Amino acid sequence: EAGVAQSPRYKIIEKRQSVAFWCNPISGHATLYWYQQILGQGPKLLIQFQNNGVVDDSQLPKDRFSAERLKGVDSTLKIQPAKLEDSAVYLCASSPSFLQETQYFGPGTRLLVL
Amino acid sequence: AQSVSQHNHHVILSEAASLELGCNYSYGGTVNLFWYVQYPGQHLQLLLKYFSGDPLVKGIKGFEAEFIKSKFSFNLRKPSVQWSDTAEYFCAVKVFSGGYNKLIFGAGTRLAVHP
Secondary structure, three states: OOOOEEEOOEEEEOOOOOEEEEEEOOOOOOEEEEEEEOOOOOOEEEEEEEOOEEEEOOOOOOOOEEEEOOOOOOEEEEEOOOOHHHOEEEEEEEEOOOOOOOOEEOOOEEEEEO | OOEEEOOOOEEEEEOOOOEEEOOEEEOOOOOEEEEEEEOOOOOOEEEEEEOOOOOEEEOHHHOEEEEEHHHOEEEEEEOOOOHHHOEEEEEEEEEEEOOEEEEEEOOOEEEEEEO
């Protein structure tokens, strides 16, 4: 079974630029999550989708971050404009359903904002 | 607010030593508890989980964890570590908040095992 795919794996941008990350969850998984992991901290949930609908985006900085999952499969997370403090690893995870306990994580995208 | 606390940020052990990593959470409701592991260069993967029943949970690679409700703890243990256990370990708690489930992670513990 293929795992969660993410691209790019690494990205370096300057502050005020924009950046987008892509995630393809495990086939058939209805629930998709985006996490931000700052160095020295655990992953923090940014947004959770159930199919193509947003379940929880309470910790998403909506003035600069946006995410979509238009067809209920793959998803993109965008930052515009980026700030220095956005430097982090962005993790995508998926689970078979909203009630499914185990989340499966992708390799992450490491973002450095200069 | 719900939170997860991992007491040790860095642990260094020799092979065959015993391991115990502490995890405490703050949440008054029913919890599901997890330990995830991230080996160098790899993605986060599930080590073990507790939902209900026997509070002593066994996971992969000889790891186990004990849920002590009265102490709000879910400590991870392994009797004899190997060099291949070198990794970062994250404790996580699933809480039900605002009508949906949310996974809250601790800050992680980096374990280095020396041959």
